[in-house]
Amino acid sequence: MTRETQPPPPAPTDPYPESRRTLHDFTVWMGQAAGEKQLFVQGPEHPLQHFQGDAVQHGPLKVLQCPLSSHNAKVLREILPNLKPQPLGLATSAGFGDRLGVATPGHVQALQAVGGRIRPIFAQQSIREMARTGRTPQQVLDDATWGAFQAGWTGTLGADADHLKTPEDIDRCAAAGFTFFTLDPSGHVDNAAGRDSAAVLQEKLGQLPWAALDTSETDLQRRYRALRLDLGHRTLTLDEEAITRAAVKYLPAVQQIQALFQHLQGKNIPFELEISVDEGDAPTTPAEHVFLASELKRLGVSWVSLAPRFIGSFEKGVDYIGDVDLLNLEMQDHALIARRLGPYKLSLHSGSDKFSIYPIAMHHTQGLVHLKTAGTSYLEALRVVAVTAPDLFTEMLEVAKQHFEEDRASYHISGKLDRVPVQPGNLPALLDHFDTRQVLHVTFGTLLQQFREPLMQLMEQHETLHLQGLREHFIRHLAPFAGA
Template identity: 30%
Template sequence: MKLEKYSFGIGDRFGQQGLAQLEALIKAKEEGIEIVPVWNKSNREHQIIHSSPEDTFLEANNAVLALQWEDSYYVDADHINLKTVDPFLDHANFFTLDVADYIGSEITEQELQDFLKEASAYEGELLIPGIAQPFTISGELLVKIARSYLGAVREASAIYKYIADCKGAEGFIAEVSMDEVEAAQTPVELFFILMMIKQYDIPAQTIAPKFTGRFNKGVDYVGDESLFRKEFEEDLLVIDFAV
């Protein structure tokens, strides 16, 4: 299963907006912009309003049938982990592997050395096309990044393998999420996180890093818009370079 170039996460918290959300994407398509919907809802959100993953699955299917949508669509088990994933397995084809809680978790010396074996090739100046200033990569920085994020990616691998064993590797889209934390990841950190994801054989098709500022539901972005724009654009350039 391969995610299209443009997708839009449409979190319908109360299960009442599926038709309206899909109608908006139909209007976009009429204007020549093809976007596939991803209905996303987390375990926490289900608990708050006493809904279930099946409810989101049915709402998405009902909207698709009612509006005769013929393109792809996805139902996202949003922000799941090994403790919460089971109820979503039969009702989702997109899984957001939330490993924010595992940032900074312990790693073994062997895991560290396995990472450094590949990452050390980038010591010195790392120039990302499109980013004006090169990044200085030291051995000390690589160790710091590994101790911060390698344990989280290891956990993402465990979640991915569990889902793949249940659904088959071709039966879903995988996203790795580290966005529900206080500190934003830098472009350099993102570059090496992507390397870790590759080392752990996670076929992630999308990633959710943390940006500066706050993205509260239903209100405008809170933070420095120019800094967010810079971070966002640099992250895109890093992803383009890495993949």
């Protein structure tokens, strides 16, 4: 690998001067050619031969002009290893979902503006979102690579294969180069366990996979009845009923997580794990958190972050809904548990736009926190549409309203169609309206099927406006987490 030195001043005609990186024998940068973004490489034959492109005259220099292809993204990650995803460890981190594949430069600008210790995951998308946006894991990773390169990102970064449920989906994301794997065992969590009758609980208890988990009901009771976890302000204990309900609720999920973790281990790649039990209608109590983490540790599973289901509602695209004072008390317990039993980070899923609770999360976790955002970047793209193409935005909103009830089925949201303004006077202001945000947020798949081409054209034509909006929006998200 070549050694990096101080780059020369960028040429005045380069539209992305931040991208220019000079190593001791060649220079790479992003520019424009025939109205398209291109990679330019100037230097001796040895580094150039790995890229696919055409030799051209660029001012006084002969350079290789290359398309932003998957092959060239892979080569770029090899020669600029900071662009190659890697595990990020326990550092304060943030994930930036990007449904269009063009938001990463704005995310980089926000990170650069707040400074601090936040480590980024620019490539982050769930299998569900990939299906709805028509993208592959490789496209998600490559788009993030080009975006980070364009904006001049020189720090480390990760890549999150989000909400994985099957070995096959793990394989696809691992092959693309993802390093952060979020396991979602929600289909194996029994959310009714907290309210089941004693008779129903006993019936479910007998059906648990005891042999596969190498334990028994008797062992569980003995193990957790003796537990005393000092949280400073109180000592957490579990009684017989709490143990039983926690076992019914989470042991099948523990088995699923263990199986997927072992599958990942077998791939012999660098990776870190996030465990997500945030989906569902039953909050994760502190006692259940202790039970879940302890059982996973007993079975040899290791993870870097865990997303419990907090009290209240973490809905898409809007601020926290619930009693902030109660969340403050609960988050204190969850953060202390994560430090006592780990340490590992608490992960805030559906974390975008939760401005009222960011200071609480940072305070209690002391930086052991991962913020996960997704559709809020897409909404900022729609804000550009509202400003620059109001007729197109109005048409998109009407289609979104027609498909809202169908598309909302896989999301926990409380937005209502009848609260969306019928005759809005200020279209951009709709992107700050609770119900309109949620209607547009969950219908992205439908809208992209019908409007992808004009939407992407607008993002290209108004790139500066789009990235400026993202920068300002994400500074608000990141600033509370950027302290030392």
